[in-house]
């Protein structure tokens with residue numbers, strides 16, 4: 001009993017500290033812990049705390065209002081079908097290419113001008129389909145959009161849903177979409193093509209047809225003020241009727257040189273004084289890779305440098321791969337590396353470009369060529 005009392009005393013001190021620091025979320029967690037701990041010995045205290053916690057959400061967000069509604073769960077796996085992201089934070093802003101950027105900004109602008117749209121008898125765009133290869137920022141763009149709109153993001157991973165017993169998938173899908181419809185959120189149907197991928201299985205054709213019907217109905221019934229996003233790597237696999245339902249289609253391209261330079265710059269700038277230079281070098285060296293691969297490569301080099309104590313530059317050089325690089329690109333790369341103070345010998349080793357070639361190239365860049373016979 002005395003240890004229990006000492007325990008409670010220390011909880012009160014922690015509580016006071018958190019309250020004075022205004023850390024509402026931590027207070028909630030602590031109170032939950034106290035309620036659990038005291039359930040047997042002090043049921044009244046435990047019950048009152050639980051009641052208070054239920055009544056007093058810290059922040060009035062749509063999600064907390066929804067907290068009372070049961071989350072949809074697959075009856076077979078009991079896994080949560082929906083992933084909910086609230087208060088989304090980014091380590092670095094996403095790099096958004098031309099068309100994608102302008103369409104996303106249009107979606108945001110529409111939501112800020114509901115009255116103007118209304119006056120013109122229009123609803124904002126309520127459905128958008130993100131198309132593109134893996135790792136180019138489709139899921140990231142959905143998170144970014146939700147953040148800009150100041151709404152929580154709910155993600156339904158259809159690949160996960162489809163791996164459950166198909167007979168229940170239609171019911172699961174309807175349950176999830178009904179739930180999301182009530183919340184003031186952005187819903188992302190991720191990996192939408194997963195539905196189509198099971199079409200090879202003959203026995204399941206009927207069930208899949210029903211599933212597509214559920215999906216079409218749900219898209220049609222989607223509230224005008226809600227935002228329904230879907231992402232796919234295989235637009236060719238989608239049912240044409242599903243494809244047509246989406247009012248806006250955004251094609252996410254693989255990053256070009258400028259986009260790679262932009263991303264690498266953003267990733268390195270806080271940690272490296274020569275970030276802009278390396279962004280230019282790696283924009284050439286990492287061509288053909290997705291944003292996701294590039295980010296992982298950069299993080300790998302930072303980890304390697306951190307644990308070895310060696311200079312980050314050393315590991316960044318290690319990212320330079322020559323396969324598939326055109327000769328002209330290799331020459332630019334070599335010129336840049338020489339410009340950054342790397343020895344001619346090292347540059348030759350890294351790029352395979354001979355010292356003389358680099359030298360003549362550097363000179364032809366610097367001095368305008370003499371006219372023939374001049």
Ligand SMILES: Nc1ncnc2c1ncn2[C@@H]1O[C@H](COP(=O)(O)OP(=O)(O)O)[C@@H](O)[C@H]1O
Nearest residue numbers: 094095096134135136137138139140291292295
């Ligand atoms: N356009 C981008 N700008 C910045 N980082 C990106 C971009 N695209 C992808 N990434 C990085 O790669 C990770 C995976 O990208 P993701 O959005 O999941 O790709 P997708 O959904 O297209 O397969 C992201 O979390 C982010 O760190």
Ligand SMILES: [Mg+2]
Nearest residue numbers: 138139190231
């Ligand atoms: Mg994704």
